[in-house]
Amino acid sequence: MAAFQSEILVRFGHCDAAGWVFYPRYFEMISDFVEDWFEEGLSASAPGLFHHKQILTPSVHFTVDFVKPTRYGDRLTFNLWTVKIGNTSCELRIEASHQGELRMRVRQVLVFIGAGSGRSTPIPPELISRMHRFALEEAAAPEHTSPPPASAPAARKRKVRASP
Amino acid sequence: MAAFQSEILVRFGHCDAAGWVFYPRYFEMISDFVEDWFEEGLSASAPGLFHHKQILTPSVHFTVDFVKPTRYGDRLTFNLWTVKIGNTSCELRIEASHQGELRMRVRQVLVFIGAGSGRSTPIPPELISRMHRFALEEAAAPEHTSPPPASAPAARKRKVRASP
Amino acid sequence: MAAFQSEILVRFGHCDAAGWVFYPRYFEMISDFVEDWFEEGLSASAPGLFHHKQILTPSVHFTVDFVKPTRYGDRLTFNLWTVKIGNTSCELRIEASHQGELRMRVRQVLVFIGAGSGRSTPIPPELISRMHRFALEEAAAPEHTSPPPASAPAARKRKVRASP
Amino acid sequence: MAAFQSEILVRFGHCDAAGWVFYPRYFEMISDFVEDWFEEGLSASAPGLFHHKQILTPSVHFTVDFVKPTRYGDRLTFNLWTVKIGNTSCELRIEASHQGELRMRVRQVLVFIGAGSGRSTPIPPELISRMHRFALEEAAAPEHTSPPPASAPAARKRKVRASP
Secondary structure (H helix, E strand, O other): OOOEEEEEEOOHHHEOOOOEEOHHHHHHHHHHHHHHHHHHHOOOOHHHHHHHHOEEOOEEEEEEEEOOOOEOOOEEEEEEEEEEEOOOEEEEEEEEEEOOEEEEEEEEEEEOEEOOOOOEOOOOHHHHHHHHOOEOOOOOOOOOOOOOOOOHHHHHHOOOOOOO | OOOEEEEEEOOHHHEOOOOEEOHHHHHHHHHHHHHHHHHHHOOOOHHHHHHHHOEEOOEEEEEEEEOOOOEOOOEEEEEEEEEEEOOOEEEEEEEEEEOOEEEEEEEEEEEOEEOOOOOEOOOOHHHHHHHHOOEOOOOOOOOOOOOOOOOHHHHHHOOOOOOO | OOOEEEEEEOOHHHEOOOOEEOHHHHHHHHHHHHHHHHHHHOOOOHHHHHHHHOEEOOEEEEEEEEOOOOEOOOEEEEEEEEEEEOOOEEEEEEEEEEOOEEEEEEEEEEEOEEOOOOOEOOOOHHHHHHHHOOEOOOOOOOOOOOOOOOOHHHHHHOOOOOOO | OOOEEEEEEOOHHHEOOOOEEOHHHHHHHHHHHHHHHHHHHOOOOHHHHHHHHOEEOOEEEEEEEEOOOOEOOOEEEEEEEEEEEOOOEEEEEEEEEEOOEEEEEEEEEEEOEEOOOOOEOOOOHHHHHHHHOOEOOOOOOOOOOOOOOOOHHHHHHOOOOOOO
């Protein structure tokens, strides 16, 4: 199936004194992008989950490769796939490219927890079924000029370690 | 009386693609510096006020001049004086300098509010008395190579507009 | 004439532990919004000015009132008017509202400088004429439920102090 | 050998609307902490490398586990060890704990590159020898109440993939 896709413009304030994106700003972009996926891809407002259902979705794991540097003014295309969908957690794969050139590759694990208890809580069933629409199929795996990382297939099969 | 003083190192991530401090990062420095003033200058932990007394101190006003740019690696000396101390709000003057050269001049107004009600709440009396120790005296006014701004004396006498 | 307008969604990461927008994040929004104004309102790419013309537009002054707090998930409508357009600097007025309720009011002064020299440089003439399209007319002054600040008219007439 | 250690106070602005550290802020802490390691641990000023030697040290890889959430006002103890020191890159292990409880575990790969060329450049020899002082010895591996991750030993032995 298709990835969830969005474009993010690299702002002046995303860049550091070397003129490239400062890596904490990449994580801000990821946070915004995943919020947009909830809103537009899963039809589940992230603020709504928080304010009305008291559900939080903290990230508990990241594996990130910054493949090439990115400059002020570049427009990055972000793609997101679901890799593993568990009962209370899900694993995402995110890639950011500029004009077809891979800039960042991310494996991210989110857990669903109750804001009051701080404990893991089941992902609402309607979200689970929508998450499956973005499942990364082997045949649909992204292609890039750079070879895929050796560890990626293993990562995809690895069980999610959800330890909030 | 003496100003509250602290030194802040300009980090790589504070700077933008031009190599100078990006102005939102200056406001992060101000936020951290005012937290340190609460902790060390007023003997009142800001996290403690928040967690235990449910008191928040949002800023409702800023007047800021960025007098000279600041580079990665510069060590800024921050100074803070109280200018006006009201029942539920206080006005601060903050200056940041590098080796005696003024870089930023700030007028900031904080209000005290209850986290639950969102309404203004009296500043705890012990804080008020400690705030007076940092009062900006006319005679102790800071001197700089650059002339003081024409609007500053008026600003100092203007009544605090506290509108949370 | 019409203001330049854009909508900004308040993100999870914009908010602080109290659940409201943390003020340095407001300044990040302002920075992005002014970049969008350059790109869409002035047909002058901010990255292009930086990369190709070596022109920077640092902010040298802010007067900001945070009128009401803003929560995660709110959609803020930003409006921008030009107040004073000089040879090497311009003064902007920016307002952010949520469903017609004013949340933030900003006076900002930008200067144009050469990236190499660090000295002020004339605003390109084609930008000046486009800036005038967003001039704040008295008749077109924004209306709000809250009364306009007493200091605003004076501020509008005050000469720009551009001192980087 | 001993880790490089530093304490970082969790600020109001580090926390999100849920009251916990927002993960992009953790990466800002990591960036500052690694800068301090250069300055204090390696006697090599990071701004100096940048300004005078035109050497940049971008991060090209992160593997991060957020083991437990962290609240406003917590004081985190950061520890850093070198895991692998190559010719132009080094792999670090960083852990952040609060009162002995592990909060974050990081594997980070830095590369040294020339600011002008954008190409990898040898780590200055005096830095290499100082980096070895912080080498993670198996016998000195950190202990925690939580079991070590299954993947950590493998990660430690894995060759650095330095792909700027």
